[in-house]
Amino acid sequence: MHEWALADAIVNSSLKLAKDKGLSKVNEIFIRIGEVNNIDIDAFNFALSEIMKGTILENSKIIFNEIQANLKCNNCGFIFNYKNEFDKLSEDEKESIHFIPETVHIYIRCPNCGSIDFDFIEGRGIFLEDIK
Amino acid sequence: MHEWALADAIVNSSLKLAKDKGLSKVNEIFIRIGEVNNIDIDAFNFALSEIMKGTILENSKIIFNEIQANLKCNNCGFIFNYKNEFDKLSEDEKESIHFIPETVHIYIRCPNCGSIDFDFIEGRGIFLEDIK
Amino acid sequence: MNFLDPRVDYIKKRFEKIDRVIGVSSAKGGVGKSTISVFTSLLLKQKGYKTGLLDLDIYGPSTHIILGVGNKKLKENFGVEPLDIDNLKFFSSIFFTDNKPFPMRGDELSNAILEILTIVNWDELDFLIIDMPPGFGEPTLDLLRLIKKIEFLIVTNPSIISLETVKKLIQTLNEGKYKILGVIENMKSTEDDLIIKSCKELKIDYLGSIPYFYDIEAIFGNVDTMIESNVSLYLDRILNKILT
Amino acid sequence: MNFLDPRVDYIKKRFEKIDRVIGVSSAKGGVGKSTISVFTSLLLKQKGYKTGLLDLDIYGPSTHIILGVGNKKLKENFGVEPLDIDNLKFFSSIFFTDNKPFPMRGDELSNAILEILTIVNWDELDFLIIDMPPGFGEPTLDLLRLIKKIEFLIVTNPSIISLETVKKLIQTLNEGKYKILGVIENMKSTEDDLIIKSCKELKIDYLGSIPYFYDIEAIFGNVDTMIESNVSLYLDRILNKILT
Ligand SMILES: Nc1ncnc2c1ncn2[C@@H]1O[C@H](COP(=O)(O)OP(=O)(O)O)[C@@H](O)[C@H]1O
Ligand SMILES: Nc1ncnc2c1ncn2[C@@H]1O[C@H](COP(=O)(O)OP(=O)(O)O)[C@@H](O)[C@H]1O
Ligand SMILES: [Mg+2]
Ligand SMILES: [Mg+2]
Ligand SMILES: [Mg+2]
Ligand SMILES: [Mg+2]
Ligand code: NI
Ligand code: NI
Ligand SMILES: [Zn+2]
Ligand SMILES: [Zn+2]
Numbered sequence: 001m002h003e004w005a006l007a008d009a010i011v012n013s014s015l016k017l018a019k020d021k022g023l024s025k026v027n028e029i030f031i032r033i034g035e036v037n038n039i040d041i042d043a044f045n046f047a048l049s050e051i052m053k054g055t056i057l058e059n060s061k062i063i064f065n066e067i068q069a070n071l072k073c074n075n076c077g078f079i080f081n082y083k084n085e086f087d088k089l090s091e092d093e094k095e096s097i098h099f100i101p102e103t104v105h106i107y108i109r110c111p112n113c114g115s116i117d118f119d120f121i122e123g124r125g126i127f128l129e130d131i132k
Numbered sequence: 133m134h135e136w137a138l139a140d141a142i143v144n145s146s147l148k149l150a151k152d153k154g155l156s157k158v159n160e161i162f163i164r165i166g167e168v169n170n171i172d173i174d175a176f177n178f179a180l181s182e183i184m185k186g187t188i189l190e191n192s193k194i195i196f197n198e199i200q201a202n203l204k205c206n207n208c209g210f211i212f213n214y215k216n217e218f219d220k221l222s223e224d225e226k227e228s229i230h231f232i233p234e235t236v237h238i239y240i241r242c243p244n245c246g247s248i249d250f251d252f253i254e255g256r257g258i259f260l261e262d263i264k
Numbered sequence: 265m266n267f268l269d270p271r272v273d274y275i276k277k278r279f280e281k282i283d284r285v286i287g288v289s290s291a292k293g294g295v296g297k298s299t300i301s302v303f304t305s306l307l308l309k310q311k312g313y314k315t316g317l318l319d320l321d322i323y324g325p326s327t328h329i330i331l332g333v334g335n336k337k338l339k340e341n342f343g344v345e346p347l348d349i350d351n352l353k354f355f356s357s358i359f360f361t362d363n364k365p366f367p368m369r370g371d372e373l374s375n376a377i378l379e380i381l382t383i384v385n386w387d388e389l390d391f392l393i394i395d396m397p398p399g400f401g402e403p404t405l406d407l408l409r410l411i412k413k414i415e416f417l418i419v420t421n422p423s424i425i426s427l428e429t430v431k432k433l434i435q436t437l438n439e440g441k442y443k444i445l446g447v448i449e450n451m452k453s454t455e456d457d458l459i460i461k462s463c464k465e466l467k468i469d470y471l472g473s474i475p476y477f478y479d480i481e482a483i484f485g486n487v488d489t490m491i492e493s494n495v496s497l498y499l500d501r502i503l504n505k506i507l508t
Numbered sequence: 509m510n511f512l513d514p515r516v517d518y519i520k521k522r523f524e525k526i527d528r529v530i531g532v533s534s535a536k537g538g539v540g541k542s543t544i545s546v547f548t549s550l551l552l553k554q555k556g557y558k559t560g561l562l563d564l565d566i567y568g569p570s571t572h573i574i575l576g577v578g579n580k581k582l583k584e585n586f587g588v589e590p591l592d593i594d595n596l597k598f599f600s601s602i603f604f605t606d607n608k609p610f611p612m613r614g615d616e617l618s619n620a621i622l623e624i625l626t627i628v629n630w631d632e633l634d635f636l637i638i639d640m641p642p643g644f645g646e647p648t649l650d651l652l653r654l655i656k657k658i659e660f661l662i663v664t665n666p667s668i669i670s671l672e673t674v675k676k677l678i679q680t681l682n683e684g685k686y687k688i689l690g691v692i693e694n695m696k697s698t699e700d701d702l703i704i705k706s707c708k709e710l711k712i713d714y715l716g717s718i719p720y721f722y723d724i725e726a727i728f729g730n731v732d733t734m735i736e737s738n739v740s741l742y743l744d745r746i747l748n749k750i751l752t
Contacts, residue, residue, distance in 0.1 A: 002627050004586045004587070005586050005587030005629065006514075009515060009518035010514050012518050013512050013517055013518070016517060017512065032511055074405065074409060075409050093606075096605070099588065099623075100601065100604050100620055100623050101619070101620075102610075102612055102616045102617070103605060103610070105612045106606070106610055114440070115440070116405075116439070117613070119616065124619070125513065125619070127511035127513055128511060129512075134340050134343050134344055134383050136340075136342045137342050137383050137385065138382075140274065141271060142270050144274050144277060145268050164267055206369075206653060228361070228362070231344065231379075231383060232357065232376050232380065233375070234373070234379070235360055235361060237366060237367060237368045238364045238365070238366055247652075247684070248684070249367070249369070249653060251369065251371070252372075258270065259268060291567065292537065293538040293539075294537040294538010295538055323535065323642070323643040323645065324535055324642065324643065324672075326672065326673075330669070364676070365676035366644065367644035369614050369645060370615060370618075370645055370646060373614065398568065398642050400611035401612070401613060405611060421538075425574070426538075428568075428573055429568040432568075432608070432610075435608070435609050436609045436611055453722070478697070481668055481669070
């Protein structure tokens, strides 16, 4: 479960942000999750709550904001939905993307022109949106 | 005057856009000019009107939208105004930037941390905004 | 921004006046792309072709060293005119960098490349030779996007390490149906047929080899000597195969 | 986006557990960065140091070829664990690319690098050796930004072309006050002192040279033979200078 590392990173940033904001207790954590990262939310959630134990984040409510992924082709300008392409991939390919989302450039092509040269418009990465 | 080439490029794109829009005569051309390109507006204007002669763009009013340049440091996050740094440069350095704006990375540093690793937020490039 | 970048169409227009655009590529560094780019363009102009040489390795420009060209001020004429070296038209970013380091991220690099393709006024050419940097980033992707008629001259040395990366380049170009002229095996010093065999497997023309010349750099900077050199002798045979 | 990217701080935290981070760089391609990265990490682990090797040349990964490592599934444990090769911890993007071409623009490359630095769990190390790609783009800029304690081992071959680019790298690192361990002159085959002289001018330590070994690739893939090889003999003397 490499979700543990991602959870650890989120906790690390949340603690820093809490300090910056002068919070002595955190109750809500807002996390933005890009579809491409294909996170196992249950595992991620579990990891988060385990790692938060004994910190000012303990028992915080985690609010996930899941963002659909869209890509734009630099060759033909076509904007396309990630999910459709993702569903066609093998389990191994899906797993590679789960670890290193940019490997989409290896396994996916622009459905309009076949180009390898496209970019994420949105839906990539895990971000800390806010804490309260 | 390399402004001639830039004017030629704008005319080329304006004619294409006019075709796409189905216009048989163009009266106004809106051009966005980034501060970094340091365009000689008079020369540019002159070149434009010369090149437009005999086309459906002839006698169009040119409306320039000049955009101040701001940069953001990837190393320290500092956002800084381009003009202040530009004014410190030699004539040769200014000329290099006029031709290839990215040479700012050679001649300018983040005023906060000294890093070479900054990006334009805005104020780079010449764009065709619209025609009417 | 959703405004129209006039460079994209203008570049296509500029390149309409250029008959053949040849990217000297390998994705691997240090195999002789720059060396072969320079000798190729010298040989082509010697044969009477209107020839241009564009150094697109902006992080590590080398062709000016091989040609022996220092900092020059370029003339302006509907853009900037490439330098005229005894009828070879030459452009490198070094004319604007004072030969200083030019570190930047890819989107800035892409912008610099588009600007160069926009402003350099090659006028009519039979051949434009483009010296490519290593890697698979903006320089390659932008050329693939903007200059569909580009042909690739692929350079490797007789090494399993280079071959591995070169194979990936060929795979990518094949997939996009770009034209590959073939592979040049540079710095060959044994009879090893690793590259020849691999070309067969990849169904790519093996154009020939250039031996390892110990003292090749001794003639750099002297255009006439370079044209008369053994490097040119070998390269000429290779070029004749792609001139038909 | 203005949201907090948790990777930036997490990478710094991960690297707190690594004593010395050494980037093997030159900005020029084909000078032996990957070869020296591999031999260096093998020698360090042989001396008993906890050593990691990270291949950051994502467009043209080579260290797996030199090490003779094929595709492997990595274990997951607070991220992914690097491959253990007889006590050398090794990570390359090839474990996730099926050894296919991986073309992408710089911002995507930067994202891939940040992801790798975030998820790879090196745990405690005495040395992490990073095999750098050529160029001056995201891989270099991101390391300079994220790992301030990084030290640079600069590789060149005895060529005026390589030297030109290497000089630019040194200039950039000096300006940012990064630590430069010194220069290794690889593939030396004559007594030419171009590089030695230039190091003096640049006030950079010339750490020594490694001869041109004709058949170096014959031992690639055989870790034990590599450690016993002449390459290691030469490199070992050089490394002793930076181990103090
Ligand atoms: N045929 C050859 N024999 C010997 N040395 C060569 C040969 N071709 C190129 N070189 C040398 O090899 C090095 C790499 O060549 P270069 O053209 O810079 O490669 P690239 O552009 O692929 O990085 C240079 O030092 C160059 O002088
Ligand atoms: N000392 C040496 N003698 C002979 N060949 C070498 C030596 N070091 C490296 N090489 C060869 O030179 C080529 C480039 O080396 P590599 O490590 O891939 O360079 P880089 O990582 O800088 O691109 C490879 O084919 C490698 O086998
Ligand atoms: Mg992008
Ligand atoms: Mg940018
Ligand atoms: Mg080169
Ligand atoms: Mg390498
Ligand atoms: Ni996972
Ligand atoms: Ni001008
Ligand atoms: Zn497309
Ligand atoms: Zn800064």
